[in-house]
Amino acid sequence: MNLNISSLGKYVWKSQNLAGYGYQQVRNKWVNWMMVRDVKRRRMSAENFLERTRVNALRKNDVLPVEIREIADKEIAKFELNTQPMRINNRCVITSRPRGIVKEWRMSRIVWRHLADYNKLSGVQRAMWG
Structure with missing residues (x-):
């Protein structure tokens, strides 16, 4: 079996910005397991949204x-718990921080402020008066 660096590209990530410059193993593109779980819940909720809404309306x-309402109750119980929109937790897409989220950008206030200070967000301007 002949493996080269390009075939390992999806398992290994090379960047000069890392503390230990060189190759580092990356299992997925998410920050931590909580973010993986939240993304899974968002995907499942989106996939089952229409069907779940119809059954709930019944x-x-x-x-x-x-x-008919009892049949609908049994149908809704068959859905997985992660298909419920209530189980989705707003998290920062960069750091996975669960608190202080700026909804429009889906970022925590800390990351949002940092990016806004360096003109990385379009449509954001520092407040000026006087």
């Missing part, structure tokens, strides 16, 4: 007979 409809 469950909550007071006009329909009780039998």
Whole structure:
């Protein structure tokens, strides 16, 4: 088996910006396991959104007979827990920080401020008065 650097490209990442310059193993592109879990939940929620919404509408409809609503209850119980939109946690896309998220950019306030200070965000301007 002949392996060269280009075939290992998806498993190994080379960058001069790293503390220990050289090759470093990277398993995925996410910061930590919490972010992996959140991305998985977002994907599952998006995939099942339409079907889940339809079944929920049947469950909550007071006009329909009780039998149909009970069937809808059983159907909604078959969905995985991670398909619920309520389980999605807003996290910073760069650092995976769960608090202080600026919604429009999906970044924590710390990262957002840093990028805004160096003109890396379009449409952001420092407040000036006087």
